[in-house]
Amino acid sequence: MDSPYSHELQVAIRTVQSAAKISQAVLSSDDKGTVEKDDLSPVTIADFAIQALLTVTIHSVFPGDNFVGEESAADLRDNPLLLNRVWELLLRLQDDEVKSLCKLPRSPEEMCEMIDKCGFGEPGGPESGRVWVFDPIDGTKTFVRREAYAINVALLEGGKQVLSVVGCPTLPANTDGPIHNSTFDSTGLGSIVFAVKGHGTYVRPLVETSSEPVPRKLEPHAASASVADLRAVSCYHMLDSGVDDAHEAIMAKLGITTKGCDFLAWVLRWVTLGLGLANVTVWVYRKRERTGKIWDHAGAMLLFEEVGGKITDIDGKEIDLTAGRKLTENHGFVAAPRSIHDIVLKAVHDVLHEQGKANLLA
CATH class of the missing domain: 3.30.540.10 (Fructose-1,6-Bisphosphatase, subunit A, domain 1)
Incomplete structure (x- = not known):
């Protein structure tokens, strides 16, 4: 290169x-x-x-x-x-x-x-x-x-x-x-x-x-995609920090019916998105005070962004890597093809409201 x-x-x-x-x-x-x-x-x-x-x-x-x-x-x-x-x-x-x-x-x-x-x-x-x-x-x-x-x-x-x-x-x-x-x-x-x-x-x-x-x-596979093209990577029933029922409901609302790729390590989730083996992931922490750690995300997120992906937190804010060792300015993650990120983000908000978890949003 x-x-x-x-x-x-x-x-x-x-x-x-x-x-x-x-x-x-x-x-x-x-x-x-x-x-x-x-x-x-x-x-x-x-x-x-x-x-x-x-x-x-x-x-x-x-x-x-x-x-x-x-x-x-x-x-x-x-x-x-x-x-x-x-x-x-x-x-x-x-x-x-x-x-x-x-x-x-x-x-x-x-x-x-x-x-x-x-x-x-x-x-x-x-x-x-x-x-x-x-x-x-x-x-x-x-x-x-x-x-x-x-x-x-x-x-x-x-x-x-x-x-x-x-x-x-x-x-x-x-x-x-x-x-x-x-x-x-x-x-x-x-x-x-x-x-x-x-x-x-x-x-x-x-x-x-x-x-x-x-x-x-790698091809810029996430530069443009439809909702029908979505394939997920996540981590179900392995960590107690996430809201599994919300994650599953969000995927169902987006029409994703298969489990897809499944990883405990966050860096490997970003790798999977970069490789094109998935193109969407969502993570909602159980509590607003829970945050990501910079070493789990810095750099690795670039792998997805460089193939056309967009990454925000669940409030729609850009991930702030200057906040400190913990990503205290952000809550959770929403990663999806740039062209339909807003649709995925709306599905996150809709599910959290439907499940009575709107307190997890800003």
């Missing part, structure tokens, strides 16, 4: 490839070093190691940029055994091939510093400059079950998405779908889906083969 971000794209892709090796080493292990965070979500040794690798490598190339990531090193500092396991996981990458592609921390102390560089980072407002956003393992709950997960790397400029690189070790680069949590690429190659603002969305194998793969540019 010829774009102003060619160098950033090259660095991000090669780093995600090395990060995928870390994740796959842990994926096959029965003991993933899982601990529970304050919000009751799990984190594994792969999450910590990948965030360190992403930050050290990209910081070494772009030292003036800022960083935001999901994890902090607090659990590592409090647990020497866990710290040592993460450090040993990174040391496995110290072969000549990886050293030529990525930079590793020089010590466990630097590893923790780099993790915290993201873990305490804030995206900032329109004057914030360049900010990289990482989700080292999106879908940790399914990752622990040896199911689908993603490695999310995004670059923001002034709070706007300009680059997205998502590694999907379990998903094939060529599929007609539908795909879901238990989908597993039998070829073992996996996929990388990436986009640059104004230059489209592409897919290629994650693992290098004998010849350099030529990325395939």
Whole structure:
């Protein structure tokens, strides 16, 4: 791809490839070093190691940029055994091939510093400059079950998405779908889906083969569509934060009769929309105070927008990536083809009023 971000794209892709090796080493292990965070979500040794690798490598190339990531090193500092396991996981990458592609921390102390560089980072407002956003393992709950997960790397400029690189070790680069949590690429190659603002969305194998793969540019399938063309991706009966009966009623009102694609991880839902295996998703949180987290959405949303999709919250507001680590200026998500987004948004409002849940709207 010829774009102003060619160098950033090259660095991000090669780093995600090395990060995928870390994740796959842990994926096959029965003991993933899982601990529970304050919000009751799990984190594994792969999450910590990948965030360190992403930050050290990209910081070494772009030292003036800022960083935001999901994890902090607090659990590592409090647990020497866990710290040592993460450090040993990174040391496995110290072969000549990886050293030529990525930079590793020089010590466990630097590893923790780099993790915290993201873990305490804030995206900032329109004057914030360049900010990289990482989700080292999106879908940790399914990752622990040896199911689908993603490695999310995004670059923001002034709070706007300009680059997205998502590694999907379990998903094939060529599929007609539908795909879901238990989908597993039998070829073992996996996929990388990436986009640059104004230059489209592409897919290629994650693992290098004998010849350099030529990325395939995805058609702008969501630039124009009718309601009859709608195909959904969502997450039913796996998270207690969403209003499942409203989601199902909205799909029924839009005439969507099949479950379609189903993913726990938000990044993989955006990937599915970018690939054209679905073109609509809706998420209504049970409470107005519940919000998304920037690393689950930043960059990955660009994959859908670059094929003609439009994304707002359930109030119709643009997603504000400058609000902070949590998307406190937005409630939920409505993503649909640009040409019929207003119809989908109206269906959301109609169902919430019909179900007596209008309090969830602004």
